[in-house]
Amino acid sequence: MLNLLALAVSIGALTTSVAASRRQLRVAHNSNVLPIIIEMFKETRTTDFLRSVEYIRSELTAQHAHADGYRHLPIEPREHIRRVGQFYDDIGKLVAHGVVDERLVLGSYSVNVQRMWQALAPYIYSERAQHGTLTMTYFEDLAARARLTPGPVIHTDLGLRRQPPA
Numbered sequence: 093m094l095n096l097l098a099l100a101v102s103i104g105a106l107t108t109s110v111a112a113s114r115r116q117l118r119v120a121h122n123s124n125v126l127p128i129i130i131e132m133f134k135e136t137r138t139t140d141f142l143r144s145v146e147y148i149r150s151e152l153t154a155q156h157a158h159a160d161g162y163r164h165l166p167i168e169p170r171e172h173i174r175r176v177g178q179f180y181d182d183i184g185k186l187v188a189h190g191v192v193d194e195r196l197v198l199g200s201y202s203v204n205v206q207r208m209w210q211a212l213a214p215y216i217y218s219e220r221a222q223h224g225t226l227t228m229t230y231f232e233d234l235a236a237r238a239r240l241t242p243g244p245v246i247h248t249d250l251g252l253r254r255q256p257p258a
Contacts, residue, residue, distance in 0.1 A: 125191065125192060128186065128191070128192065129192065129196065132183060132192075132197075133200075135179060136179075136201070136204075140175065141175060141176070141179070143172075144171070144172040144173075144175040144176045145176060145204065145208065147168075147169070147172045148172055148173065148176055148208060148211050148212065149207065149211060152169055152172070152173070152211060152215075153211065155169070156169055158214035158215045158217075158218050159218055160218060160222070161215055161216075161218040161219030161220075161221075161222050161223070162174075162215045162216075162218075162219055163219060163223075173212060173215060176208050176212070177208070177212050177216065177228050177231055178228070178231075180201075180205055180208060180209075180228075180230075180231040180234055180235075181228045181229075181230045181231040181234075182230070183197055183201070183230075183234060184230030184231050184232075184233050184234035185230045187230075187233075187234060187237065188230055188233055188234075194237060194241075195241075195246050195249075195250075197234070198237060198238050198241055198242075198243060198246055199243050199246040199247060199250070200243070201238070201243075202238035202241070202242050202243035202246075203238075203242075203243060205231075205234055205235050205238045206235055206238050206239060208235075209231065209232065209234075209235030209238075210235075212228075212231075213232070213235075216228050216231075216232070
């Protein structure tokens with residue numbers, strides 16, 4: 093009988109130890125990822141980033157054909173494309189490799205990721221065809237994820253509440 097009691101206490105202690113270790117790992121991971129997330133949010137609020145998004149949305153396709161990709165465009169449109177495309181490509185890398193929670197990124201950026209991908213995809217695909225690369229492939233993956241799991245679905249899953257104006 094004492095042996096069973098000792099075994100039960102040992103199993104309880106082991107279970108508690110495993111649970112505490114898992115929690116510590118989660119806390120450590122979150123503390124390492126937090127600076128990345130904060131920097132990501134800051135970047136999308138900078139004047140340069142917002143200017144690039146607006147340029148891509150309203151001027152790029154009206155001023156420049158996509159047939160030659162983006163490397164041969166004048167410096168201004170090329171910088172706008174790279175700023176936005178490479179930002180989302182880098183975020184896509186973090187999501188694809190499980191460094192950052194996909195739901196956090198898509199809950200925040202799914203609409204803009206999809207809009208920017210739709211605008212930039214012809215330029216990126218032309219670039220790939222001309223140079224035989226998979227440039228911005230993580231951006232494409234992120235856009236596909238955003239299409240499959242839109243932000244509003246994530247918001248509902250999280251139980252986010254609405255409070256329209258009175």
